[in-house]
Amino acid sequence: MIDVRDIHKSFGDAHILKGISTTFEKGKTNLIIGQSGSGKTVFLKCLLGLFEPEEGGIAYDGKLYADLSDEEKRDLRQEMGMVFQGSALFDSMTVEGNVMFPLEMFTKQSKSEMKERVDAVLKRVNLIDAHHKFPSEISGGMQKRVAIARAIVMNPKYLFCDEPNSGLDPKTAILIDDLIKEITEEYNITTVINTHDMNSVMQIGEKIIFLKDGLLEWEGTKNEIFKTDNEAVTNFVYSSDLFKKVRQMYIQEQN
Numbered sequence: 001m002i003d004v005r006d007i008h009k010s011f012g013d014a015h016i017l018k019g020i021s022t023t024f025e026k027g028k029t030n031l032i033i034g035q036s037g038s039g040k041t042v043f044l045k046c047l048l049g050l051f052e053p054e055e056g057g058i059a060y061d062g063k064l065y066a067d068l069s070d071e072e073k074r075d076l077r078q079e080m081g082m083v084f085q086g087s088a089l090f091d092s093m094t095v096e097g098n099v100m101f102p103l104e105m106f107t108k109q110s111k112s113e114m115k116e117r118v119d120a121v122l123k124r125v126n127l128i129d130a131h132h133k134f135p136s137e138i139s140g141g142m143q144k145r146v147a148i149a150r151a152i153v154m155n156p157k158y159l160f161c162d163e164p165n166s167g168l169d170p171k172t173a174i175l176i177d178d179l180i181k182e183i184t185e186e187y188n189i190t191t192v193i194n195t196h197d198m199n200s201v202m203q204i205g206e207k208i209i210f211l212k213d214g215l216l217e218w219e220g221t222k223n224e225i226f227k228t229d230n231e232a233v234t235n236f237v238y239s240s241d242l243f244k245k246v247r248q249m250y251i252q253e254q255n
């Protein structure tokens, strides 16, 4: 569980996060939604410890980040998996090399132990025959699977995903969303996902927070989001993304 307590983050004069408080529970897919520029990525980077808020704090399973020693911070980072926007795989490494990378960096496992673990997570994301391929040789959807496999290879307690299905066709996007949700439940991970995709909201929005201009404008579940009369939220929900959903339903009907 992650407990966010009134965090503020500025860059120079630009006050980006203006006091956000919320909680993200274990075993749940928590979504952060909001318009472009609302502060989603900055917020996610605060959760990852890449940015330290000037005010407020973040507690991970009861431990306040600011109170941790450098060593404890390092240990905590190793309990975090991250799926970056656009997958961010190493082009010069094979699929296997990409997934093995965190194990090589942070553990003292033998080559055969690492291989066994890599095989297991690649199997978990339904990639069986891609070990020796390079990222450029596989589809965007497969690249996302590799990125997810790499993010979970260290058995993280926390999983952060920035727009994990951007650039994918709607069907593949849903498969990726479902995979993240299944993994979250199976391994009881506290998962936080940035998205501006209403499909994802409908598919996996167990808890949703809506950011607007660096403030938490609304929070609730996927069922509540269609009932709220918060104007900022309804403007977001019924923007052109709705047409994407209609299109996706149409495509599903065709298949």
Ligand SMILES: Nc1ncnc2c1ncn2[C@@H]1O[C@H](COP(=O)(O)OP(=O)(O)OP(=O)(O)O)[C@@H](O)[C@H]1O
Residues within 6 Å of the ligand: 011, 014, 016, 034, 035, 036, 037, 038, 039, 040, 041, 042, 043, 196
């Ligand atoms: N390192 C940085 N230095 C200065 N300003 C930054 C930095 N990172 C982000 N910002 C600013 O913070 C604001 C929020 O950016 P952020 O990337 O969090 O938006 P976002 O909600 O993720 O948008 P998108 O949906 O387009 O990804 C923007 O105005 C951006 O210019």
Ligand SMILES: [Mg+2]
Residues within 6 Å of the ligand: 040, 041, 042, 162, 194
């Ligand atoms: Mg962003």
